[in-house]
Amino acid sequence: MTFKPAHLLVVLLATALPAMAQNVATVNGKAIPASQLEALVKQAVTQGQQQDTPQLRAQIKQDLVVNEVLIQEAEKSGLAKNADVKQAIEQARQTILVRAMMFDYLKKNPVTDAEVQAEYDKQKAQAGDKEYHLFNIVLDTEDEAKATISKLKGGAKFEELAKQVSKDPGNASKGGDLDWSVPSNWPPAFAQALTKLQKGQFTETPVKMTDAQGKDKFHIVKLDDTRTAKFPTLEEVKRDFVNGISQQRLQAYQQTLIKKAKIAP
Secondary structure (H helix, E strand, O other): OOOOHHHHHHHHHHHHHHHHHOEEEEEOOEEEEHHHHHHHHHHHHHHHOOOOOHHHHHHHHHHHHHHHHHHHHHHHOOHHHOHHHHHHHHHHHHHHHHHHHHHHHHHHOOOOHHHHHHHHHHHHHHHOOEEEEEEEEEEOOHHHHHHHHHHHHOOOOHHHHHHHHOOOHHHHOOOOEEEEEOHHHOOHHHHHHHOOOOOOOEOOOOEEEEOOOOOEEEEEEEEEEEEEOOOOOHHHHHHHHHHHHHHHHHHHHHHHHHHHOOOOO
């Protein structure tokens, strides 16, 4: 079959356009593939909850072009051969590989709705059906705590005393107010002491606990009020539960791999 010149031009354009569409731009002759743009658009929409708009695509395209210009300049200057740069690139490569492996593991071992429901039911049961409004005074020594308890018994106001003597600055500024919480969030020492309190009462024996720095602190806790607990619905917290179970699964998988590995000093 013989094509006339005009027909031949149409055929050539039809053949070339798909190939051209595979790239979003070229920088000094190097093409930037459209797949990079699509991946970044998908990431922006998924993580940043942005809309896939022409403006977003134009911005990402511009970022890709600028990035390619900078990469070419860095390579031209020989930075890719720098030892520190090589090490950083290798670390990035390892991080990407490990992350990809973890995502692949979760894809093959997804968290099921049944697992989420079971964990939700477990935590709901542990939280109980009551919330407690607590106030707290933190002191460095048992003697300080006992002296403060004596003042409270003598009629001193808990909130005012907390502002004056509590060693926890953030908590002291609020008059010792710990807001509402459920027993499952309390340290065991707190829970044991507070189960014996009635509304308006405070612990008459200092509650000894160790802080994040490993130092012993002495607490005086007041139970201000109680109310029916408002546990969130499964729909409201499902994503958090999925993420939590996923993290547990990945940690278990990691430990399994470590146990199988032959590790020498």
